[in-house]
Amino acid sequence: MLSLFGCGYHFATVKDSLPGGVKSVFIPTFQNRTKESGIENMFTSALRNEFIKSKAIQVLDRDQAEGEIVGKVMVLSLEATSHQEKNLEERGTKILAREYSASVTVEVSLIRNKDQKVLWSRSLSDSRRYSSAEDLLVNETKQREAFDKIAVYMMEQVHDQMFEDF
Template structure:
């Protein structure tokens, strides 16, 4: 800093200097890609989920999001029964409920909920993790054109599928 009266540079207050030094030598905390599944699991196979709902094609969306979540967190995903672990499961239900109305009978917003049951087995078929009734919900707007409403619903399914995959991965890695 420059002092106008004396024409000399004034030094930074010691607390500012300390703050700069500390910020440059921080504790090293950082966000990591996540936890792997354990020492004995280096490869994972994610089987196509069974779809027991009326929503066609959601099994592909959910399975792909699960594969992405495992890959994103540093796991090797393979398409083989020789994998160290196999994730399989079922999309049990996808109920839709109206959450907002205009007037007494016109819906303007709905909520779709996905409910899945999953299990992770080792290469011998022994279940090492399982959970029933894992669910996520997302709301979407109802528009006058059906095609626009269908688009909103599909986007809501994509969003809840991503959150569900993150939640599943977190629950699985909590075990290890």
């Protein structure tokens, strides 16, 4: 027979509401304050998916929800972090990026609908590195994958922090 008493393990309590007792939310499309078209959709989808997956509270239409989680993609940057020399035959030797760092900063707030009170608010930043490719299409795909990983990770953090802070 297995006994878990006194061994240091405990069962985490599952919370069924957010700060302010909010049990249902509407998640509108994030605002995009950057020049990267469509980045707001990645973050919106990642946040919606996180709440739907957790089933802790309901994600509803605006007129049915007790609260609204609003987000803004504030800063997005790409920076070459590693370089290499490459002989481009007739164009000579050029210095090309070998690795990039993609970084994003978002602001997310939980607002209670009945009185528009901000119940929770955070600014979060994250970055990911990815290797560059000579093929432009492959490079764009790697960049999108980096931003997608950032979005998923950051929205997991938003979800978890909202429940932990209550």
